[in-house]
Amino acid sequence: MAAIFDTIAAELPALGADGGVEHGLLVVQLPPDGLLTLVRRLKLEWRFDMLLDVTAIDWPQRQPRFDVVWHLYSTRHRVRVRIRTRVAEDEPVVDTLTPLYGSAAFAERECHEMYGIRFRGNADLRPILLYEGFVGYPLRKDYPKQGEQPLVAYREGFDLAERDERAERG
Amino acid sequence: MSRAAVIPIEPLAAGHGKSAAFEYLTTKKDELAGWARKFSLFPYPFVTACCAMEFMAVSSTPYDTDRFGAALPRFSPRQSDLLMVVGTVTHKQAPILLKVYEQMCEPKWVMAFGVCATSGGFYQNYAALAGIDRIIPVDVYIPGCPPRPETVIDGIMQLQDRIARQKHAILTKDF
Numbered sequence: 544m545a546a547i548f549d550t551i552a553a554e555l556p557a558l559g560a561d562g563g564v565e566h567g568l569l570v571v572q573l574p575p576d577g578l579l580t581l582v583r584r585l586k587l588e589w590r591f592d593m594l595l596d597v598t599a600i601d602w603p604q605r606q607p608r609f610d611v612v613w614h615l616y617s618t619r620h621r622v623r624v625r626i627r628t629r630v631a632e633d634e635p636v637v638d639t640l641t642p643l644y645g646s647a648a649f650a651e652r653e654c655h656e657m658y659g660i661r662f663r664g665n666a667d668l669r670p671i672l673l674y675e676g677f678v679g680y681p682l683r684k685d686y687p688k689q690g691e692q693p694l695v696a697y698r699e700g701f702d703l704a705e706r707d708e709r710a711e712r713g
Numbered sequence: 714m715s716r717a718a719v720i721p722i723e724p725l726a727a728g729h730g731k732s733a734a735f736e737y738l739t740t741k742k743d744e745l746a747g748w749a750r751k752f753s754l755f756p757y758p759f760v761t762a763c764c765a766m767e768f769m770a771v772s773s774t775p776y777d778t779d780r781f782g783a784a785l786p787r788f789s790p791r792q793s794d795l796l797m798v799v800g801t802v803t804h805k806q807a808p809i810l811l812k813v814y815e816q817m818c819e820p821k822w823v824m825a826f827g828v829c830a831t832s833g834g835f836y837q838n839y840a841a842l843a844g845i846d847r848i849i850p851v852d853v854y855i856p857g858c859p860p861r862p863e864t865v866i867d868g869i870m871q872l873q874d875r876i877a878r879q880k881h882a883i884l885t886k887d888f
Contacts, residue, residue, distance in 0.1 A: 672840075674805050681839040690839050693847075695807040701847045 545622045551589060568623040575611075575628045575637045582613070582626070586643050591615040591624055594644035597651050599658040603684045607631035611660055613640070630660065639665035657682040746881035750794075750820065751873040752782035757793035759813060762800025764827040767859040776862040781869045790816040795872070796849075801829035802842045814849045820881065822852045822872060827859050834858060 548569045555562045558581050560573035573581060585591040595614040602608055613626040630637060639662040640647040651662040652671040659680040662668065670677060674694060679686055756778075758768055772778050772786070787793040790813045802810055814823070825845055828834035831854045833843030845851060852875055855868040 672805075677839075686839065689837055691804065691843075692839065693804050693807065693842070695804075695811050695848045697847045698850070 545620055547589060547617070547620045547622060551585070551624070554584070568625055570625045570627065572627050575630060578626070578628060579638050579640075582615070582640060582643060585615055585624060589617065590619040591617045593618060594640060594646050594650070595623070597640070597647060597654050599654055599660050599682075601658065601682070601684045609635055609658065609660065611637050611654070635659055636661045636663050638663050641665050656680070659683065742883070743879070743881050744877070746883060747877040747879055750881065751876040754781070754783035754795045754822075754869075754872075755785060755787045755793040756783055756795040756797045756824075757788070757790050757813070757817070758786050758797050758799055759810060760797075760799045761802060761806060762829060764799045764829070764859045767862065767865070768797070768799045768826065771862040771865045776866065778866070778869060781866070781873065783869055790814075791818065793817060794821050796821065796823045797826050798823065798830040798845050799826040801834070801836060802845055803840050804842055805840075807842050807848055810845065811848050820879075822876065823849055824868060824872060825851045825854045826865070826868075827855060827857060829858075831856065 548564055551569060551571075552562050555571060555573075558573065559577050560571050560581060562569055562571040564570070571581065593616040595616050596612075598612050600610040600612065602610070607629045609630050609632065610627050611630060615624045615626070616622075617624075628637060635658075637660065639651060641651070641662075641664065648665065648667065649671060651660075651665050652668055654660050655662065655665075655668045656670045656673045656677070657680060669675075673681070676694075677692055679690065681690065758765075760768060770776060772784070778784055783795065790796070794817065796814055796817060798810065814821075823845070825831045829836065829841070830845050831851075833841050835858075837843065842848070853868050853872045855864055857864050860868075
């Protein structure tokens with residue numbers, strides 16, 4: 544495995560993080576407050592110059608409920624790093640990576656509208672795929688499967704409550 | 714032609730100024746306008762998803778919708794009379810579709826191309842509109858994911874039959 548992983552793994556305990564190689568990439572688990580320190584070193588020192596994605600995982604039964612996940616890529620070493628941190632449902636806040644990676648801005652907007660994760664320091668968390676006025680976070684597991692929020696009034700005969708009533712009557 | 718036989722022809726009122734030939738022509742007016750219009754469809758492709766590939770296949774030479782008079786796509790709704798909704802329409806897209814439909818002049822027809830436009834298809838979630846007939850009236854539905862070109866041609870022919878059988882208001886609402 545890549546020598547760079549050994550270098551990084553040796554530094555992880557000092558940052559309060561755990562790490563290991565899974566599926567050919569280095570997976571780092573750390574508390575939210577250590578994020579910026581680690582990512583800054585990954586970018587400046589170890590040349591992980593590309594942010595691939597920011598997303599989250601909802602574990603409805605678990606405390607704290609959410610994992611926030613980042614993937615970074617190094618065009619020099621040609622390897623990836625995955626960073627995971629856990630945040631609670633009542634305060635789902637992590638630091639933004641926009642000062643380090645410009646591409647984080649859009650990815651964080653998507654993660655915010657889909658999971659309700661807030662990114663401290665990202666001033667522009669408007670919806671990007673959804674629309675203004677959408678209530679709730681559709682990729683959370685407790686969002687109803689057919690939770691439609693139409694922007695255009697339905698034509699006659701397509702009233703949702705009426706349709707559900709008809710379905711109940713059989 | 715068999716339809717003409719069932720249309721009751723009122724006897725001319727006394728002192729009527731029009732000739733019987735004119736009266737006969739007015740009964741055939743819808744048939745004539747329908748015949749002209751069904752072979753002169755100007756589609757506006759409202760293309761949102763993968764069905765577009767099938768639309769390209771069916772409108773180009775191997776299948777050739779030109780044979781049915783539906784060849785020339787107009788990329789302005791104001792110049793077209795057939796709205797082909799090709800692909801998934803999301804709730805975010807729905808206001809745009811409605812605006813395009815409202816911009817089209819009468820007479821106009823709508824074709825739901827593929828299952829997503831017809832019923833939402835396999836999308837049952839927060840994002841997808843479960844069928845465009847929830848927001849605009851649809852004249853013909855084409856099933857398939859995506860539809861075979863033959864299915865589309867069948868859909869166009871069904872729409873042509875529908876247009877031929879329609880009442881075509883030309884001068885006023887009643888004529």
